Amino acid sequence: MAQIKNALIKTWNNEGLIDFAKTLAGYGVLIRSDEEQSEFFKKEGIYTEKFSLSSYPDIFKLLEEDNLIVTNLKPIGFLINDKTELSGYSNHIFLINHAAKRYEQHLTIVDPKDYTDVVERLRDNKIDLEFRKKLAAKALNYAIKYDIQLAKAIYNDKFPDILNMCFDKREDLRYGENYHQEAAFYVSNNRSPESVSSSTQLQGKKLSYNNIMDANNAIECIKEFDEPTVVIMKHATPTGIASSDNLVQAWKYAFETDTDSPYGGIVSINRRIDKDLAEELSKLFLEIIIAPSFADESREIFGKKKNLILLEVRGIDKPSMREDQEFRSVPDGLIIQDRDTKKIDYTDWKVVTEKKPSDEDIKTMVFGFKCVKWVRSNAIVFVKDKKTVGIGGGQTSRVDSSWIAVNKGKDKINGSIMASDAFFPFRDAVDVVAKDFKLKGIVQPGGSIRDKEIIDAANEYGIPMVFTGQR
Template identity: 40%
Template sequence: MSIKRALVSVSDKQGIVDFCRELSALGVEIISTGGTSSLLAKEGVPVTGISEVTGFPEIMDGRVKTLHPAVHSGLLAVRDNVEHQQQMKELDLGYIDLVVVNLYPFQETIAKPDVSYEEAIENIDIGGPTMLRSGAKNHAFVSVVVDSSDYSAVLEEIRKDGDTTLETRKRLAAKVFRHTAAYDALISDYLSNVTGDPLPERLTVTYEKIQDLRYGENPHQKAAFYRKPLAPQGTLTTAEQLHGKELSYNNINDANAALQIVKEFDEPAVVAVKHMNPCGVGTGSNVYEAYQKAYNADPTSIFGGIVAANRTIDAATAELLKEIFLEIVLAPDFTPEALEILTKKKNIRLLRMGEFGSAKERNSQFLFTSIDGGMVVQESDIHSVDTSDLKVVTDRQPTEDELKQLLFGWKVVKHVKSNAIVLAADNMTVGVGAGQMNRVGSAKIAIEQAGDKAKGSVLASDAFFPMGDTVEFAAKAGITAIIQPGGSIKDEESIKIANENGIAMVFTGVRHFKH
C-alpha cells in the first residue's frame, strides 16, 4: 500500500500549504474544498476540487459538499475485502488514503462576548467530523490528520515508506476521536446552557492538557494538569508563570485554594495556605499591610506555604516575602522591582494571574468530584452575605467593628475544611480550626492557636452548633461575637449561653460545608 490520494479541508490553514506542496511532490493527488482549495491553487499547489470527485456542486453555502458516497466510499472501503473492491470498480470510485481535516472554529466563536446564537450554530461543523470519523474508523488503511503538529511526522513516514505505519494510524485515529468527542461535548454544553439545562441526563465534559506533572499527591501516582476550553482569565489555568520550578499536583491544588479565598475580598488582601486550608488571611489599606497581617496570623505555618494577593506585589512587599521559604506567590502582577527581588530566590514560583474582577462579579460554575465509579457535580459556592442578611439573635447587638470582623471571618470560614472555625480580629485571622470530626474540636484548635489574641476576637462557624459547648469555649476564651448559620434544634441553648456571657451572635441562614 501507499498513499496516492489525500482529501484536505481545513479551517485552520497554518502550515497546510507547505504540507500539501510536499505531498504533491511525493506524487500524492490533493483533493480539496472551498477556501482550502482556493488557497492551494493560489499558492501553485496542484489541487482537484471536491465537485470533480463527486460530480455534484457544493451547495447551500458550503453546508453540503463532502457528504457524498464518492467521498465516504473512498474513506470507508475495506481494501482487502473483495466485495468492496468490486463495488469500488463497478461504481468507478477512487480510494482516499489520507484525510487532513480540522473543524469550524466553534470554540473560538462562542468565546466572543458578542456572539449570536445564529453565528454559534453556523459554526457547528458537520462534514468535517463525518470525514474524520470515517477515516479514523478505517484506520487499518486510511491515515487521518486532525492536528497540524502531526504534519511533519506523517510526511517523514511517507517519504521513507510511501505510507504511514499501522501504529501511527492507530495513534492518529485515537486523536481524531478525542478531538471529535471534545468538539461535540463543547457544542452540547453550549446548547444545554442556552436551553437552561446545565445538569442534563448525560453529561460529557472536555478538557485540554496543559502539561504532564511529575507525579500526583505522592510520587507513585501519575498526574496531569488540564484546562477547560473556555477557562476565564484570573484562574490558574490561564496564569503566566514568571519564575521557578514547574508546578506540582499539590502546588496546583493549594494555589487554587488560596486563589479562591483571596477572590472573596475587594479590599487589598493576602492569603497564606497550607494543605488547602488558610493558615493566615489579612486585609489592609495596601498589599504590604495585608501581607504583614497574613504572616503574623501564623508565622509558623506560613513557612513552605502558598501566598496569594489580590493586588500587584510591590518592592516593599517582595522584601518581606523573600525572608521566608514560600512555594508560590501568585498575584495579579508584580512590579519590575518586586520581580528583581523575588527571582533571586531560585525555587520560588511566581504566577501572574491578571485581574480577578470584583468578588460580586464572580459567576457560578459547576465543580466535578470523582468518586469510585462516577462523579458528583455541584455549583460552586459563591454565596456571600452583607450586614443586611444578618439576623441578630442575642440581647446584645454587635458593634460596628465586630460586624466588620464577623463578615471578614465569614468570607474565610467558607473555604476552610469542615468542621470549620475561624477567629478574626483587626482584619486578620488569629486562629483556624479545620477538618475535625466535631465542631468543638475545631474551636479548641482555633482558640489554642490564637492564644492571647482570642480575647476580643470574633468567631465564625461554617455550620450551626449542634449544642452550646462551642459557645461556652468561646466565652471562656474572651470571644465577643459569633457568626453562624443557625438552624440547630438547640439554637436556643447557644443563644442562652451567649446572652449569659454578653456575646453578640448573628445568624446567616446559610451554611458553607467544605469537605
C-alpha cells in the first residue's frame, strides 16, 4: 500500500485543520491546496503547492501523486442556487468518489473528527488497510449524502419512487430496547429545533434506546399545549398532565393523577425551570427532565443527582410550525406518513346530545382531547380544571381503559370530562363510569355504527357529549 507522501487539501470546514496540516508538514508530507486555501495556510506559516480542481484531467493528474485527500463541502444550501458553485461541487464529488474507491492508494478524510486518529496512526505507522477501508466508506457515504440532498433540493417529492435518506450518527447508546441489544442514535440534517434529535444533554448518564423513545413522546406531547404545562411520561405514555401559571402547582396536579407510576419516569415542561420547581422535582427519582431552558440555580440542584438526564430542547415553549413526515420501520421496509399536526378546532365539533356543554366545559374538552392523543390506544382520560384526574390506556378494549382510568381517579372522576381517543364501539365504556360518577361531559371522535346507542346512553345519564370527527 502507498505511504503518505503527499496531501491534497481542499476544505470548507477548517476546524482543526491548521494543527493537522502543521503535523503533516512535520512528518515531511507535501501539502497541495488551491489558491484560496494556500493563502489561508500562508498566514499560518504553512507552505503549500497550488493546484486546480477546475477540470477532470486536473483531478486525475493530482490523484496520480497525492495519496492523502483531505476535503469537505459547503452545505447544500450554498450550492443549489449558484451555478458556479454547483460546477465546483461536481468536481469535488468526483474527487471524493475517485479517491475513496482507490483506498489502497489514497486515504480520504472528509470529517475533521478523524484528524486526531490519522495523526496517531501516522506516528505509530498504523495506516493499515482496515483503516483505509473505514475512511473510504465514510467518504463515499458523505458524497452520497450530498447527492441525496441535492436531489431533494431540486425536486422535493413527498413520496418518491426511489427513497434515499441521510442521517448522521449522534451517539452510541447505552443499550437498545433490552440490555443485550446494541444501539446507536442517528439524526437528520434538516431536523427541527424542538425535537429529541436536536436536544442538548446538559448532564446525566448516557442515553438508552428507551430514554430516547420516552423523551420523544414527552416532547411531542408537551408541544400540544401553549399554556405553562407539565407532562409526566412513563414507558412512552402520560401518567399525568396539568397546565397552570404556577408550574410547581402544575407539577403537583400532574403527579396526583397517578402517584405510583411517575417513579423512574420522564418530565417535560414547556417553560424555563427555576429553583422552586427544581426543588420539587428533585424529591422524586426521575430518569429525564426536559425543558426549553434551566435556571442556574436549578442546574445546581439537579447537579447533585449525577445520573439524572437533563435535556434542553429549544422551541418547546413556542407554538410548533412543524409539518413534516415520520417514519416507522418494519423488517426490510419503511412506512412514511404525514406527522399528525392537525390542530384541534372545537368550532368543527358537533354536540350530539340533548344536554349542551357550557363554554367552560368545551375548553376542558379541548384540554382532554389533547391529553388523550398521547395515551396508548385504547385510551380514556378524565380531566377537569386543566389537569388529568384519571388515565387508562394500552388496553385491547375501551371498557377496560375506562375501568383503569376510573380506578386511578376514584372520587376525582366526579365533575370531570371523559375523553376518548377513538369512537366507542359499545356503550359499556360509558356505563362503567356513569353508573357511579357524575360526568360533566364526554368528548370523542364518533363514527361507530353504534353511535346512536352511545348517544342514548349519554342522554340517559344526562351527560353532554361532543363528536370531534377527528381521531
